[in-house]
């Protein structure tokens with residue numbers, strides 16, 4: 001089972017782009033989004049787009065365009081504040097606001113959630129039952145290994161499972177990892193799609209029964225003005241080839257949305273993780 005997802009935040013999160021303002025970035029973002037949508041429709045592939053509530057409020061046409069093409073709209077918080085920076089009350093309000101804004105635009109229920117920067121970890125696992133309270137059916141926030149920000153090192157599963165916390169259960173689609181020299185590494189999205197050679201990604205995928213891929217529109221934006229800083233390599237390496245790699249991936253493998261995967265899985269047979 002291969003799942004394709006996108007985290008869609010760039011229309012609102014301008015601090016990622018300190019060089020150039022809205023007027024510079026919006027046309028670029030629209031263009032790259034259109035290219036991605038065209039590529040998916042040529043392949044007759046529906047993906048999941050985790051979107052910010054603020055994008056729904058400020059740029060409703062962006063969300064409408066994605067939904068009209070049959071893709072699933074999930075929630076990626078309201079303003080991209082990390083869960084680690086919120087109290088349970090603020091998290092409840094942020095998530096509810098985002099879901100309301102997205103549902104208003106698409107006219108149907110939002111079922112999936114992904115936290116900004118995969119910020120549901122050991123110290124913020126209280127967020128999981130709150131997702132259930134606000135009507136989320138499945139979470140896709142667990143990154144079961146180390147990363148610069150967020151992540152849940154030590155999480156035992158890297159395939160769909162049920163998380164039980166405080167006697168409340170929620171379905172979980174974690175990011176998939178692959179074991180290299182005894183270490184679990186993520187390989188199927190974000191910077192990894194830019195950094196790793198295509199042959200590596202392909203060979204890892206062929207060995208794994210479950211793949212959760214995630215991309216950002218900015219990963220394809222080869223024209224963006226670049227910031228010279230310590231993260232230069234990580235932020236921009238491989239950006240010219242990312243679009244081609246995604247295109248090869250969806251030609252070489254069958255992908256589906258989280259919504260479709262949720263319908264396929266026999267949830268009574270998946271592992272239960274007690275937190």
Ligand SMILES: [Zn+2]
Nearest residue numbers: 007009116117
């Ligand atoms: Zn994000």
